[in-house]
Amino acid sequence: SQKIEQNSEALNIQEGKTATLTCNYTNYSPAYLQWYRQDPGRGPVFLLLIRENEKEKRKERLKVTFDTTLKQSLFHITASQPADSATYLCAGSGGATNKLIFGTGTLLAVQP
Amino acid sequence: GAGVSQSPSNKVTEKGKDVELRCDPISGHTALYWYRQSLGQGLEFLIYFQGNSAPDKSGLPSDRFSAERTGGSVSTLTIQRTQQEDSAVYLCASSLGRATPNYGYTFGSGTRLTVV
Numbered sequence: 001s002q003k004i005e006q007n008s009e010a011l012n013i014q015e016g017k018t019a020t021l022t023c024n025y026t027n028y029s030p031a032y033l034q035w036y037r038q039d040p041g042r043g044p045v046f047l048l049l050i051r052e053n054e055k056e057k058r059k060e061r062l063k064v065t066f067d068t069t070l071k072q073s074l075f076h077i078t079a080s081q082p083a084d085s086a087t088y089l090c091a092g093s094g095g096a097t098n099k100l101i102f103g104t105g106t107l108l109a110v111q112p
Numbered sequence: 113g114a115g116v117s118q119s120p121s122n123k124v125t126e127k128g129k130d131v132e133l134r135c136d137p138i139s140g141h142t143a144l145y146w147y148r149q150s151l152g153q154g155l156e157f158l159i160y161f162q163g164n165s166a167p168d169k170s171g172l173p174s175d176r177f178s179a180e181r182t183g184g185s186v187s188t189l190t191i192q193r194t195q196q197e198d199s200a201v202y203l204c205a206s207s208l209g210r211a212t213p214n215y216g217y218t219f220g221s222g223t224r225l226t227v228v
Contacts (some may be wrong), residue, residue: 004154034216034217036216041221042221042222043116043203043205043219043220043221043222044155044203044217044219045219046215046216046217046218047216049215049216089154089155091155091216098143098160098207098209099145099157099160099168100145100155100157100216100217101157102147102154102155102157103154104152104153104154105154
């Protein structure tokens, strides 16, 4: 079945460093990938979308890559801040209905 | 409205009772999605609406689950004869209908359902 996989272990980094989160997909080829941020008790918030024909997309301190050969997307937060601490979800498009298939998310903790 | 509104925010119900969860999407968003999120799990797709029709119901876990959307706006997810395994956060999202370079889904804050 179509699957999006993210590292379930929490990522702990020091303030000011670059956080890198990984997303792998199996058993299909999504036309695009999206990244969301989720805080406790809240719904996910859309951050970035990258299409399969794009190698890289940037938005302020965020950068996303899409490698169709490795079937992988990397999500980078540069100059990380404690306020960036949250769970980050990767999602891939799921075909004609445009539904998204979500990974389980990676918890990022930025230490001051 | 300015965002996706879901009600109630919390619902505790007894096993065997029926529950209705409501979603009010962003005005003008033609696509509406229901997901559920169990503790420590990813978002599980339930159903997709385009306008009032549901072209993809593949995620509904059993025939106890149903959903409708009226007027291309408000949607209601109904769970009949609730079971303890139905306990989860039910999230609704809306979008313009196709992914565009700058927009994804807009999610509500969810309804936390607890079946006791």
